[in-house]
Amino acid sequence: MTRIYLTRHGETEWNRQRRFQGSKNSELTDKGIQAAELLAVRIEEINLDCIVASPLKRAYHTAEIVRGNKNIDIIKHEGFMEINLGDFEGMRWDEIHAKHGEVINKITENPFQNRYPNGENLLEFYNRVETALKEVIDKCRNKNILIVAHGGTIKCIESYIRKFKINTDWMGNVVQNCSLSCFEVNENNEIKEIFYNDTEHLKGSIAFN
Numbered sequence: 520m521t522r523i524y525l526t527r528h529g530e531t532e533w534n535r536q537r538r539f540q541g542s543k544n545s546e547l548t549d550k551g552i553q554a555a556e557l558l559a560v561r562i563e564e565i566n567l568d569c570i571v572a573s574p575l576k577r578a579y580h581t582a583e584i585v586r587g588n589k590n591i592d593i594i595k596h597e598g599f600m601e602i603n604l605g606d607f608e609g610m611r612w613d614e615i616h617a618k619h620g621e622v623i624n625k626i627t628e629n630p631f632q633n634r635y636p637n638g639e640n641l642l643e644f645y646n647r648v649e650t651a652l653k654e655v656i657d658k659c660r661n662k663n664i665l666i667v668a669h670g671g672t673i674k675c676i677e678s679y680i681r682k683f684k685i686n687t688d689w690m691g692n693v694v695q696n697c698s699l700s701c702f703e704v705n706e707n708n709e710i711k712e713i714f715y716n717d718t719e720h721l722k723g724s725i726a727f728n
Contacts, residue, residue, distance in 0.1 A: 569665075570582050699720070
């Protein structure tokens with residue numbers, strides 16, 4: 520049995536400012552670092568074989584914290600990077616609407632076909648993440664793996680696991696920073712969800728507020 524855990528990176532400065540991050544980097548906040556430390560405590564007794572992380576700094580930094588004292592490798596995988604938002608990265612939603620209203624409206628209406636300027640569309644993003652997930656499952660049979668990625672990335676994985684089509688409000692409906700999800704894959708590639716977006720380890724701390 521292959522067991523895969525999922526977490527989203529800790530809160531970043533751009534999360535707090537409500538800026539589109541995409542493939543650009545933003546530093547973890549103190550709250551984000553604390554949440555990652557609490558997750559490290561949560562998984563301390565879990566016997567992980569490896570950690571696979573998006574190479575974007577916010578995810579990789581989170582992976583380094585969450586690893587704690589475990590003597591395991593962190594493997595970078597570009598397939599788990601957040602959606603490439605192109606020219607909109609670093610901008611707030613209101614700024615995008617003010618400067619590129621017509622473009623963002625088209626994307627919002629049909630994110631599957633309309634690309635972010637100089638970026639990806641939702642279909643390209645989903646296919647990239649699905650390919651990466653299948654690769655990890657295939658290469659890590661009968662192991663315990665933690666994937667450290669992004670809200671959009673995990674939404675794509677959720678869609679694959681639960682067999683539903685992502686809808687147009689996908690970006691506003693993602694897991695919490697440093698939450699923990701888990702699913703199992705048997706030898707026939709049948710997937711069983713164990714738990715999803717669990718935040719018990721964060722409750723009662725500043726990281727949950």
